[in-house]
Amino acid sequence: MPFRRAGSGCALKYHGGAALADLGKADAHALAGGLAVLARHVENLQALGLPVAVAINAFTTDLAEEQQQVLAHCRDTLKVAAHLCRHWADGPAGAEDLARSVAALADANCDPPDAFTPLYATGTDVYDALTTVATRIHRAAHVTLSPAAQKQLAALRHEGLANLPVCLAKTPYSFTADEKVRGAVFGHDLPIRELRLAAGAGFIVALAGEIATMPGLPKAPSALGIHLDGEGRIEGLS
Numbered sequence: 001m002p003f004r005r006a007g008s009g010c011a012l013k014y015h016g017g018a019a020l021a022d023l024g025k026a027d028a029h030a031l032a033g034g035l036a037v038l039a040r041h042v043e044n045l046q047a048l049g050l051p052v053a054v055a056i057n058a059f060t061t062d063l064a065e066e067q068q069q070v071l072a073h074c075r076d077t078l079k080v081a082a083h084l085c086r087h088w089a090d091g092p093a094g095a096e097d098l099a100r101s102v103a104a105l106a107d108a109n110c111d112p113p114d115a116f117t118p119l120y121a122t123g124t125d126v127y128d129a130l131t132t133v134a135t136r137i138h139r140a141a142h143v144t145l146s147p148a149a150q151k152q153l154a155a156l157r158h159e160g161l162a163n164l165p166v167c168l169a170k171t172p173y174s175f176t177a178d179e180k181v182r183g184a185v186f187g188h189d190l191p192i193r194e195l196r197l198a199a200g201a202g203f204i205v206a207l208a209g210e211i212a213t214m215p216g217l218p219k220a221p222s223a224l225g226i227h228l229d230g231e232g233r234i235e236g237l238s
Contacts, residue, residue, distance in 0.1 A: 009066035010059070012038065015182050024061055031066055035073050036184040040175070042078050044137050049115035051105040054082035055098050081105070122165075126204050127153060129166045130192065138175045139186035145195075149206075152195040156204065161197060170208035177209025 009031060010023040016033025038054070045052050054074050058067060067084060074082030081101045086094035120132045127143070134140040145153060156162040173179040176188045196205040207213070226236040 009062045040184045049117045052080045053101045055085050058084040058086050123163045126162045126166050134190040140190040141187045144189050144191045146193045149192045149195050165203045167203050167205045169211050
């Protein structure tokens with residue numbers, strides 16, 4: 001049961017174009033831009049047949065009137081449940097309303113089963129799957145493969161592996177592959193620089209733009225070589 005975390009009013013204003021130094025100031029224009037981004041995320045989830053609840057992280061630096069504007073927008077325009085959450089300060093009680101809302105949505109969609117609809121069918125060619133994700137979720141106009149990715153796609157097709165599900169690795173800060181491009185943009189190009197086969201997991205990872213992935217961990221973690229000597233000093237950190 002997914003919910004959308006809207007972040008504080010400051011986060012929404014940042015996604016709406018406000019400068020970091022100005023996030024503490026009232027900015028109706030930037031907040032409206034951030035709400036457009038939130039609306040797109042809600043639309044994307046609903047397009048998959050999923051119910052949505054919005055969690056708004058409420059911080060002491062937020063402006064009360066902007067918090068109310070976000071709540072009203074979710075209620076009146078997006079028609080989804082939204083809750084101010086203060087669990088960072090109040091513990092579980094600070095998110096109790098959200099938990100009850102999500103539980104109610106989950107119960108309402110258990111019988112009959114929810115209408116989750118994948119973006120693309122099992123067995124879809126990875127390029128077609130990428131194009132579907134890029135255009136429907138990120139509102140891109142098209143996908144562009146780098147020369148290296150084109151060769152990797154050809155190799156995947158040759159080996160009969162191009163029909164595995166795709167995992168798109170890109171910045172979470174933008175609908176584009178460039179984290180500096182904010183807002184609910186559309187019509188852009190989504191550049192794919194590399195296609196990696198994750199054979200064990202059974203999917204293909206498409207790396208967009210300059211996104212970096214986490215390194216794999218060794219079979220024997222470094223922690224196994226770290227210990228205390230006879231005088232209580234740590235050894236094995238190098």
